[in-house]
Amino acid sequence: MIIDVHAHIFSDNKGEAILSDLSSRTNIPYFSDGSVKSLNDSMEKAGIDISIASRITTRPQGVKSINSWLLENMRENIPVLATIHPDMPDLEEYMDSLTEMRFKGIKVHSQYQGIFVDDPKMYPIYDSAQSLKLPILFHAGLDRGLPPPTYAKPARLINVHRRFPNLTMIAAHMGGEDNYEETEALLLGEDIYLDTAFVLRIMEKSTLRRFFARHPIERFLFGTDTPFTDQKTELNYLLDLPFLTSGEKEKIAGLNAAALLELKFE
Numbered sequence: 001m002i003i004d005v006h007a008h009i010f011s012d013n014k015g016e017a018i019l020s021d022l023s024s025r026t027n028i029p030y031f032s033d034g035s036v037k038s039l040n041d042s043m044e045k046a047g048i049d050i051s052i053a054s055r056i057t058t059r060p061q062g063v064k065s066i067n068s069w070l071l072e073n074m075r076e077n078i079p080v081l082a083t084i085h086p087d088m089p090d091l092e093e094y095m096d097s098l099t100e101m102r103f104k105g106i107k108v109h110s111q112y113q114g115i116f117v118d119d120p121k122m123y124p125i126y127d128s129a130q131s132l133k134l135p136i137l138f139h140a141g142l143d144r145g146l147p148p149p150t151y152a153k154p155a156r157l158i159n160v161h162r163r164f165p166n167l168t169m170i171a172a173h174m175g176g177e178d179n180y181e182e183t184e185a186l187l188l189g190e191d192i193y194l195d196t197a198f199v200l201r202i203m204e205k206s207t208l209r210r211f212f213a214r215h216p217i218e219r220f221l222f223g224t225d226t227p228f229t230d231q232k233t234e235l236n237y238l239l240d241l242p243f244l245t246s247g248e249k250e251k252i253a254g255l256n257a258a259a260l261l262e263l264k265f266e
Helices: 015-026 036-046 060-073 091-097 120-132 154-163 180-186 205-214 231-240 246-261
Strands: 003-008 050-054 106-108 136-138 169-171 193-195
Touching: 003 246, 036 050, 036 231, 050 246, 091 120, 106 120, 120 136, 120 154, 154 169, 154 180, 180 205, 231 246
Parallel strands: 003 050, 106 136, 136 169, 169 193
Antiparallel strands: none
């Protein structure tokens, strides 16, 4: 089973505009129009069984509408992560409803919300997610489309882990693009998952090899950040890495995510 834990989907009428804007600000190409159909087509081409999709909101009043849209557009092979905002007036009650709505977890993108990941105002979200056993996928490191500061550096992520040790944390982009030294010093060896999204082919192979050697192989998850990378290219790169065994590749490519998120595909 091949699972991409880091994918994005957008509405058919807004996807192209959103992606065009992001591409112009980041100088990053996109490989599809971001629709559910294009994600399905990409998965079929790449041989990926399941992609975990998300969208985010910058406003508390946008949470419920975006999550409703995600639920309407999820598929058996495209489960979804909820978006959330700490300034929601009914935050605790809403958090309690997420598992009933069949979300597989939560996506937190502090960079877009302008809130440091270890800000105390985020604690109610982490406390509820920890109690509900809902994993949180954190954007980590810089965001190429936004100016400094970096709101979710490894040093701040480890603060969250120390305060909420039973919270299942997934630090995207191998702990943070452009923050590899800090990730290596602070996150490797911790009970934190790292996904490979976007940076897998960017990282120096020597750095990548050290990461896989120093962090439990069961704590790595294959992710692509599609449509900002090509799923087939990313998967082939992972499967061709010479310093991983076939068993390790199977775990990273899907078995770890299947166990973590209780995913089955028939």
